[in-house]
Amino acid sequence: xxxxxxxxxxxxxxxxxxxxxxxxxxxxxxxxxxxxxxxxxxxxxxxxxxxxxxxxxxxxxxxxxxxxxxxxxxxxxxxxxxxxxxxxxxxxxxxxxxxxxxxxxxxxxxxxxxxxxxxxxxxxxxxxxxxxxxxxxxxxxxxxxxxxxxxxxxxxxxxxxxxxxxxxxxxxxxxxxxxxxxxxxxxx
Numbered sequence: 001x002x003x004x005x006x007x008x009x010x011x012x013x014x015x016x017x018x019x020x021x022x023x024x025x026x027x028x029x030x031x032x033x034x035x036x037x038x039x040x041x042x043x044x045x046x047x048x049x050x051x052x053x054x055x056x057x058x059x060x061x062x063x064x065x066x067x068x069x070x071x072x073x074x075x076x077x078x079x080x081x082x083x084x085x086x087x088x089x090x091x092x093x094x095x096x097x098x099x100x101x102x103x104x105x106x107x108x109x110x111x112x113x114x115x116x117x118x119x120x121x122x123x124x125x126x127x128x129x130x131x132x133x134x135x136x137x138x139x140x141x142x143x144x145x146x147x148x149x150x151x152x153x154x155x156x157x158x159x160x161x162x163x164x165x166x167x168x169x170x171x172x173x174x175x176x177x178x179x180x181x182x183x184x185x186x187x188x
Contacts, residue, residue: 018095031080036146038073088135096127
C-alpha cells in the first residue's frame with residue numbers, strides 16, 4: 001500500500017507542471033454547472049408541457065421554451081466537450097513533450113538508442129490514457145456529482161418526505177450490500 005502511495009505521489013509530481021490553469025478549471029466548472037442546470041430544466045418544462053395540454057392543443061409558448069432549452073443545452077454540451085478535449089489535449093501534448101525530452105536527454109543505459117522508440121511509444125500511449133482520464137472521465141465524474149446534488153435538491157423542493165424515504169432506502173441498500181460482501185469479492 002505504501003508503494004502504491006509513493007507511485008501516486010510520483011505521478012502527481014510529474015503532472016503538476018502540466019495541470020490546467022485556474023481560469024481553464026473555472027471555465028470547465030462553469031460549463032459543467034450550466035450544462036447540468038439546463039439538462040435538469042428539460043424535465044421541469046416537460047412537466048409544464050404535459051400540464052398545458054388542453055382541448056385546444058399544446059401551448060406553443062411552453063413548447064418553444066422547451067425546444068429552446070433543449071437546443072441551448074445541446075450547444076453548451078458541445079462547448080463543454082470541445083473545451084474539455086482541448087484542455088486535455090494541451091495537457092497531454094505538454095506532458096508528452098516533457099517526458100520524451102527527459103527520455104531523450106537521459107544518461108541512463110536503459111534508454112539506449114535501440115530502445116528509445118519503444119519508450120517513446122509507451123510515453124505516447126500513457127499520455128493518451130492520461131488525456132482520456134482528464135478530458136472525459138474527470139469531466140463526466142464532476143458533471144455526475146453536480147447532477148446528483150442538483151437532482152436531490154430538486155427532489156427535496158418537490159417533496160421532501162418522499163426524498164427522505166428514498167434516501168433512507170438507498171442507504172439501507174448500501175449497508176446491506178457492504179455487510180454481506182466477503183473480502184474476496186471486493187473489486188477495488
